[in-house]
Amino acid sequence: MNMSQNRQESALPRCPGCEEPLEQGDLFCGACGYDLSAVPEPPPDRPTVAIATPGPGTGAPPAGAPGAGAPHAGAPRAAAPSGARLDGPARSGDFELAAPGAAAPDPRLSPKPAQAVATAPAAGAKLCVACRAGRVDGDGYCENCGHAQPRERDHMEQELGSVAAVSDRGLRHHRNEDSFAVSTTALPDGSAAVVAIVCDGVSSASRPDEASAAAASTANESLLEALPRGTHPQQAMHEAIVAASESVNRLAQEPDRGREPHRHQNAPACTLVGAVMASGLLVVGWVGDSRVYWVPEDRSTAPARLTEDDSWAAQMVATGLMSEAEAYADERAHAITGWLGADAYELEPHTVSFKPDRPGLVVVCTDGLWNYAESAAEMAAAVPEDAYERPLHGARVLVGHALDGGGHDNVTVALLPFAVSPQGAGSA
Structure with a gap:
């Protein structure tokens, strides 16, 4: 949209503030309100790197797998293994670091360039997240202070009974590529089962936000169908x-904004981690580097990490090199x-079952936390000490802990309090 005829026209392909696509002649970004009339010299291109993987059917085992030839202890430090995808906070193509000592700007709170007119919000109207007073107009801007409002997926929260989850875009990414699903269902014996699924889109892949959303939704639906039937x-x-x-594989067969299907080249991809509490059991499953932690309610008891990463770092530790x-x-x-996607190697889901003998809190999270x-x-x-009783607050x-630490990545966490019956059997 042209906001003024007195400013120079933008020729940038994407907004420097939020990376949204621009059209020729845009003077302000329609997503975050960035003033395009005074754009600084663009920084050198530092694209996200994805290491090429063999195509399906090549039969090449992943690095570190039996027969892959583990490096000997005296070998030089290895590069990322063949078949690895780069993911995590070091992806320079996904965000720009602030100057030392400078606070990172949040495009969600960028002011609208046009003069805002204060309007008293009507009953039930959506209020501005910045000033908490103005009404949000149809373009997503506050009519009182002019701030752009967060997109729906920038920050998500859900509480369902005793399980709760929160996901946030973080401070450096231009969108939230994480997703989650939490649910409860009844088992054949009438007891309850609690489910939490957390997925992290691989930013070096195409459409990572769609991949994580599809994976979280599908995994949750599958569990809600299987558990009431009595499946272990x-x-x-x-x-x-x-x-x-x-479900993620199918995304690779769909056109991407009018282009040809991916045909397994840089296909949509994500990680997945999930937890189920049912019949006194805690079952954990994962592919990738999202994690599950166990935090006992009695803090004098040692906590534990319940998952092992599918990552370069984990391989280096496993082989004794680092x-x-x-x-x-x-x-x-x-x-x-390891990841979900059409260009991944043969899928190897990890599942582990535990039977805790004491109450505690199950933390399911992405590496952003x-x-x-x-x-x-x-x-x-x-x-926090009260997270067992207040999981959404926790x-x-x-x-907030991740954002205070720098918020370099999207952040998603689900908390599931695990209770134990007087007879010693766990219960959801």
Whole structure:
């Protein structure tokens, strides 16, 4: 939209503030309100890198798999393994770091360039997230202070019974590529089952936001169909991950904004991690580097991480080439070796079943959170004391912890309080 005829026309393909596409002649970004009449010299191009993978049917095993030839202890530090995709906060093509000591600007709160006219909000009208007083107009701007409002997916919250989840775009990405699903259902014996699925879109892939949304929704629906039929929760989790993978694979066959289907080249991709509490069991399933942590309600008891990353860093630790601290401090740490997508190797869902003997809190999260609380002890320290009774509040606090730490990535966390009956059997 042309906001003024007195300013020079923009020739930029994308907005410097939020990366939204621009049209010739735009003087302000319609998404975030960025003033395009005074655009600084563009920085050098630093695109997100995805390491090429062999096409389907090549039979090449992933690095670190049996027969792949693990590097010997005296070998030089390895590059990201063949078959890895780069994901995580070091993706320079996804965000621009602020200057040292400078606060990162949040395009969600960019002011609207046009003069705003204060209008008293009508009853039930959507209020501005910035001033909490003005009504939001049809273009998504506050009529009182002029600030652009967050897109619906920029910040999402859901509370369902005792399970709650929060997802936020973070401070450096131009969109939220994470997704989640939480639900409850009844088992054949009448007891309750609680489900939480968290997915992280791979930013070096195309349409990562669509991939994570499809995977989370499909996995959740699969579990809600299988558990009431009496399927064992661990088997149900395995089937749910397979179903989620198939839903992401189908995205590669769909045209991308009028273009040809991806045909397995840079296909939509995401990670997935999920937890099910049912019949005294805690079942965890995952592909990728999103994680599940166990934080006992009694903080004198040691917490634990319940998942192992499909990542370059995990492979370096497993082969003894690096300590965990060294591996996760390396810039290649977030090169993932397992994901959902048409260009992934043969799917290998991980599932584990636990039977906790004490109450605790299950933390299901993307690396946008655990980057700022990596060890189990650090995660437990970040979880507020009342999160067991107030899971939504606890999830909000954990997202805030990541944002306070820098918010380099999208942040998503689901919290599931796990209770134990007097007879010692866990219950959801």
